[in-house]
Amino acid sequence: MDNTPSKATQMPLEPNKHELPERSKPSKAKKEKAIKPAKAPKGPTPPRTKREAAPPIPNDPDSMFKVGFLADVYQERSSERVITRFPPEPNGYLHIGHSKAIAINFGFARYHGGECYLRFDDTNPAGEEKEFDDSIEETVRWLGFTPKRITHSSDNFDRLYELAEVLIQKDGAYVCHCTKAQIVDQRGGGDGKKPRYACPHRSRPILESLTEFRAMRDGKYKPNGAALRMKQNLEDGNPQMWDLFAYRIPRKKEEEADELLEEDREDAKEEDTKEEDLAPHHYRTGDKWKIYPTYDFTHCLCDSFEGITHSLCTVEFELSRVSYEWLNNKLVDHKPMQREYGRLSMSGTVLSKRKIQKLVQDKHVRSWDDPRLYTLPALRRRGIPPGAILSFVNELGVTKATSNIEIKRFETSVRRYLEMTVPRLMLVLDPIKVVIDDLPDDHLEMLELPFSKDPAYGVHTVPFTKTVYIERSDFREVDSPDYFRMAPGKPVGLMKVPYPITATTFEKHPESGQVTVVHARYERPAEGEKPLKPKSFIHWVASSPTRKSPITAEVRIINPLFNSDNPAAHPSGFLADINPTSEEIFPNAMIETGFEEIRRRAPWPAEAGENGSDSEGVVAGPETVRFQGMRMGYFCVDGDSEAGMEGVVLNRIVSLKEDTGKD
């Protein structure tokens, strides 16, 4: 029997989601007012975009449960203790969309004083792995949720099998040997518009189906040679009632045709031919089973076994609600209530496992957790705090409509969160040396810098010496009246340094012509004179071997991985839409010494889920070392860093929302 996927809403030929793409996702100053954009020389220019208009952050992190869709869902069934589940298939890493499902399922239970289980929906052995199981669990904990129980659909394989026999005995299922084409025809053809008619096997005697089902179990049939179908209602207008599969004999390698890339499609076919007779190996049950229950048979029953009260899933399962209830009514007493909410999808990126795999395989990105991706491990590595993700989801709210979100909006939300939470320090991405000639060689002044606008964060000290480094883009060889940073003859403030400095001369590399050193004068006023007031202040770091300053680092600036909002729609394929400057590397960045304290105190502030010492959270990784690099953005330490203060690698989490000069 051919198992090629088909349009689910019209023709639910194979009830496993991998065989049913179409049940599927909707096609898927002291503000320095004086600082003006300047034509900077090469190098990073501090961000100067206007403040993005963004919706206000709901003050209440539980607002999504108090009003709207989820409040209504609760009202429908409020008399029992709430039990929910988050049911991922362990066949890949979770992505941003899953954070909504996690926030909803775990959050709903927590809000109502109930419990939520993490259930691995492992009914499709091809592609499921323990590695994904582990990663998913860690991600859920990283988001700050503790599953009350961790279960697997496969825990119930014996019980499900027994119930399948019961269903046959109740004349509610039959073994079918039709080909895919025959089944399509029985269901009214490809568009479902022709008359529907019963499968010839539908009327076979109960005992015969029972014998054949046992034969399926015992290996008499090759993959797809027979299937157990539910005897539903062909008259019903809902395709989810047209005798869905309950059990199937899968091939070793399954196609996920909804996501299959053209180039992979050919490979997959070849492999399928070679391996088609091999039974798949399940990562938990091994080779015990040759037959596997479908999603439609499994999910509702497992929900019932676990005492789930509210089974919350995404809208593509709305039509499935009827079959969900039909089967539970036939076989079990406890009846969970399925309700469907809108998916969260991100534009400007790809979330499909196969596409991400291709990006990794072809080395467009380093790995599945490359910070340019929108898998949750990638967002974690990029330094986005779990709280920022939850706040983003809460901000969007929950309705039945799909939230199609632009990367820009997500970043605005993250930026706002970081602005209120992380400490600040000075970091120079692309340094240029400044020698303040009139300061003594051994000048060492310790200056106090606050870690935040919030005094609770405290202060730290940084050395100020004769040699400092500033951002290359903060210097211009030729001054102009509309330029307010460093240029010959123009005083500029160094943040928190008592007096301004004025560039006097500069040296250039004979070949590259690049400025190598700027010489400056310290504008200490003579007795009785008023100090000069610079029009702008720039960030800097000092050179002080005794104070171990600066700390050097490689900084990776994360830009969008794709040029367009819809990479999948690119006529030459999504790979053709890759942004060649999705990652900019600054190998010689410099950080001031406050970094040591931030690193020591991380996670600072502590985030739910990053509480390394607590067995329920996850071990705080390098990404929990987060700070605002003043005027430059928000940064975190990348796992590629070495352990000490040498070999630090930073990722820029997001740029700053404000124009330059914000202290």
Ligand SMILES: Nc1ncnc2c1ncn2[C@@H]1O[C@H](COP(=O)(O)OP(=O)(O)OP(=O)(O)O)[C@@H](O)[C@H]1O
């Ligand atoms: N984009 C999304 N928005 C909201 N919820 C989602 C999204 N994607 C998956 N979910 C929900 O997360 C839960 C676990 O999903 P699972 O990993 O099994 O789904 P999936 O549809 O295979 O995901 P994928 O997008 O990786 O194909 C399900 O309840 C599913 O409905």
Ligand SMILES: NC(=O)CC[C@H](N)C(=O)O
């Ligand atoms: N009902 C659901 O939440 C569906 C979960 C299921 N693992 C999926 O395919 O997406």
